[in-house]
Amino acid sequence: ETGVTQSPTHLIKTRGQQVTLRCSSQSGHNTVSWYQQALGQGPQFIFQYYREEENGRGNFPPRFSGLQFPNYSSELNVNALELDDSALYLCASSPRPQGPNYGYTFGSGTRLTVV
Amino acid sequence: DQQVKQNSPSLSVQEGRISILNCDYTNSMFDYFLWYKKYPAEGPTFLISISSIKDKNEDGRFTVFLNKSAKHLSLHIVPSQPGDSAVYFCAASVRTGGFKTIFGAGTRLFVKA
Numbered sequence: 001e002t003g004v005t006q007s008p009t010h011l012i013k014t015r016g017q018q019v020t021l022r023c024s025s026q027s028g029h030n031t032v033s034w035y036q037q038a039l040g041q042g043p044q045f046i047f048q049y050y051r052e053e054e055n056g057r058g059n060f061p062p063r064f065s066g067l068q069f070p071n072y073s074s075e076l077n078v079n080a081l082e083l084d085d086s087a088l089y090l091c092a093s094s095p096r097p098q099g100p101n102y103g104y105t106f107g108s109g110t111r112l113t114v115v
Numbered sequence: 116d117q118q119v120k121q122n123s124p125s126l127s128v129q130e131g132r133i134s135i136l137n138c139d140y141t142n143s144m145f146d147y148f149l150w151y152k153k154y155p156a157e158g159p160t161f162l163i164s165i166s167s168i169k170d171k172n173e174d175g176r177f178t179v180f181l182n183k184s185a186k187h188l189s190l191h192i193v194p195s196q197p198g199d200s201a202v203y204f205c206a207a208s209v210r211t212g213g214f215k216t217i218f219g220a221g222t223r224l225f226v227k228a
Contacts, residue, residue, distance in 0.1 A: 004158070033216065035218075040220070041220050041221075042119075042121075042204050042206075042218035042219050042220045042221050043159070043204070043218045044218070045215050045216055045217060045218075048214050048215075050214075055214060056214040056215050057215075058215060090158055090159070092158070092159075097210075097214045103149050103151065103161025103162075103164060104161060104216075105161070106151075106158030106159045106160070107158050108156065108157055108158050109158055
């Protein structure tokens with residue numbers, strides 16, 4: 001088990017730009033979820049991918065999109081960045097979409113700053 | 116749309132005593148509830164969970180209680196240790212056209228030696 005790794009750890013982008021954040025899930029975990037955590041708040045669910053298909057989405061606009069690959073890696077893409085997109089983005093993986101007994105394994109996150 | 120609420124932003128307890136962290140929810144369709152612990156500069160770590168058909172789940176020093184009629188759950192830590200000092204998030208998951216997990220805003224626990 002290598003855990004969940006995210007890259008980059010920190011990123012600064014300009015308003016209107018596009019960004020791609022990357023995540024490498026724990027080996028054997030075919031489910032990945034992405035979360036946005038603003039300062040002082042809990043993680044907000046963006047979407048979940050299971051076996052390379054989106055199978056759940058939170059209240060985020062379509063400019064937030066994702067991809068999951070067969071090698072357990074995934075991407076979060078955000079187009080037309082806005083200042084309010086500045087946050088910590090967390091990736092979490094699990095062996096199944098819902099983890100009643102084991103929850104999700106989170107990465108340490110990517111801190112995105114939009115200026 | 117705050118379906119999961121943790122109304123206490125912080126809690127301070129003495130080492131050896133019980134810590135009780137509370138969480139309220141509004142969506143009766145939630146089928147699993149989970150607690151996560153987060154240290155600074157790290158991602159949340161899964162702690163314990165409970166199915167909506169249960170009212171208690173215990174794992175070592177950690178016990179989660181679920182009161183469905185009150186839409187309330189709590190995490191008890193006994194005895195509390197200084198290493199338990201962290202931010203604790205309550206989360207709930209539901210399957211409605213896909214899976215969603217909703218987190219509360221977190222409670223910062225301080226355990227004093």
